[in-house]
Amino acid sequence: MRLLIYEYCCAGGGGRGLLAPEGRAMLQALVADAVNGGGLEVVVLVVDGLRLALPAGVRVLPVTAGRELEALVAAAATADAVLIVAPETEGILTSRVAAVRAAGATVLAPSPAFIEIASDKQATIRALAAAGVPVPAGRSLAAGEPWPEAFTRPAVRKPLDGTGADGFVVVCRGAAPPPPARRPTRIEAFVTGMAVGVSCLCGPRGVYPLPALRQVFATTGSPIAYAGCDPLPDRLVAARAEALARRAVHAVARAAGGATPATGWIGVDMILGERSDGRGDRVLEINPRVTTSFVGHASGLSGGLVRAMLDVGTGRETMPPASGRISPRSFRLSSDVHASADRSRGG
Numbered sequence: 237m238r239l240l241i242y243e244y245c246c247a248g249g250g251g252r253g254l255l256a257p258e259g260r261a262m263l264q265a266l267v268a269d270a271v272n273g274g275g276l277e278v279v280v281l282v283v284d285g286l287r288l289a290l291p292a293g294v295r296v297l298p299v300t301a302g303r304e305l306e307a308l309v310a311a312a313a314t315a316d317a318v319l320i321v322a323p324e325t326e327g328i329l330t331s332r333v334a335a336v337r338a339a340g341a342t343v344l345a346p347s348p349a350f351i352e353i354a355s356d357k358q359a360t361i362r363a364l365a366a367a368g369v370p371v372p373a374g375r376s377l378a379a380g381e382p383w384p385e386a387f388t389r390p391a392v393r394k395p396l397d398g399t400g401a402d403g404f405v406v407v408c409r410g411a412a413p414p415p416p417a418r419r420p421t422r423i424e425a426f427v428t429g430m431a432v433g434v435s436c437l438c439g440p441r442g443v444y445p446l447p448a449l450r451q452v453f454a455t456t457g458s459p460i461a462y463a464g465c466d467p468l469p470d471r472l473v474a475a476r477a478e479a480l481a482r483r484a485v486h487a488v489a490r491a492a493g494g495a496t497p498a499t500g501w502i503g504v505d506m507i508l509g510e511r512s513d514g515r516g517d518r519v520l521e522i523n524p525r526v527t528t529s530f531v532g533h534a535s536g537l538s539g540g541l542v543r544a545m546l547d548v549g550t551g552r553e554t555m556p557p558a559s560g561r562i563s564p565r566s567f568r569l570s571s572d573v574h575a576s577a578d579r580s581r582g583g
Contacts, residue, residue, distance in 0.1 A: 238277045239270055241319045241321075242321065242322070243260075244323060244328060245260070246286060247283055247299050248283030248301045249328065257569045266530060267280055268534070270542040277295070280295070280297065281299050281308060309335050313340070317342050320344075321525055324355035325399050325402060327355070329525055330351050334348065344501075345500045345525070357422045360522050363490075364519055366491065374425060375422070376396065380416045380417075383413030384423075390408050391406075391407050393407065393423045394422055396419075427509075428507070431453070432468070432506050433503055434449075434477050434480075434504045435527060437500075437501060438485060439550065440497075441548070442554065443482050447468070447563075451465055463568055464532075467565070472512075473508065477506060480517055484504045485497060498524075500525075500545065501530070502523065502524055503523035505519070533562060
């Protein structure tokens with residue numbers, strides 16, 4: 237089976253700032269996992285001049301800068317399946333998934349309607365709230381619209397289609413609000429607790445959360461940056477997060493009108509509050525693509541996570557092979573991190 241793996245930054249699409257380290261980490265982990273799992277011929281698009289640590293036997297297709305979308309569509313024509321990792325910003329993920337599907341290739345990704353909702357933070361929150369999934373209080377702001385003086389602080393502001401910490405602003409209690417943003421944004425109440433990410437393998441037979449991971453962020457510099465993750469040692473807390481993630485994915489799938497839950501790898505970001513009954517928990521957003529947490533998960537699954545993703549996504553399996561034996565590890569994109577479990581995050 238020939239699998240084409242496309243990562244936006246490494247293929248020359250852009251995002252050389254905060255997204256580039258995460259993009260490289262994801263691509264290298266995906267390729268290594270796919271090769272180690274066996275049974276897959278792996279093809280990767282890499283922009284001219286970029287050096288990556290890839291396993292032997294991987295077929296690398298060089299891409300001329302500025303031609304990554306054309307190269308993706310051309311390479312997809314000879315692949316049995318395509319895995320696309322790209323940011324939601326400005327429709328980048330949507331356009332690449334649509335272009336490959338229009339070319340007749342099989343893409344391991346959610347439906348266009350699911351991606352559309354999950355790529356819009358306000359639309360995501362509406363879908364979650366309508367299904368009874370707990371979310372932070374907030375509202376959207378049009379481009380150029382000033383901060384509402386009556387809106388509670390501390391609060392956060394983030395672009396509607398942002399990825400990671402792109403455009404993320406924290407407004408402290410008593411601080412002056414930031415100037416209006418040039419793009420549509422969402423503002424929401426700052427939620428205190430532990431930042432957690434839950435990745436789900438999804439397919440026609442169900443939604444299968446992987447072990448929850450505590451998210452770690454850089455302590456210095458601006459803007460705030462994702463720096464890695466750690467396994468959750470408390471299994472009861474992890475189970476609470478995983479159940480909430482499953483509810484969130486089903487909620488967006490229903491809002492998208494899907495007959496099946498979703499397809500592919502979907503990440504759910506949340507804050508877990510201190511209450512053991514979960515009443516302080518809030519879901520922040522849904523990522524309709526492979527997330528950086530793959531790096532932490534891919535270390536301990538016999539047969540490979542990429543193979544499990546393919547099997548679950550196509551309905552060949554009802555659950556990830558050896559799912560109970562997945563033992564994620566800690567990883568860091570940078571050594572400049574804060575690893576405290578009481579990290580607070582608003583989005």
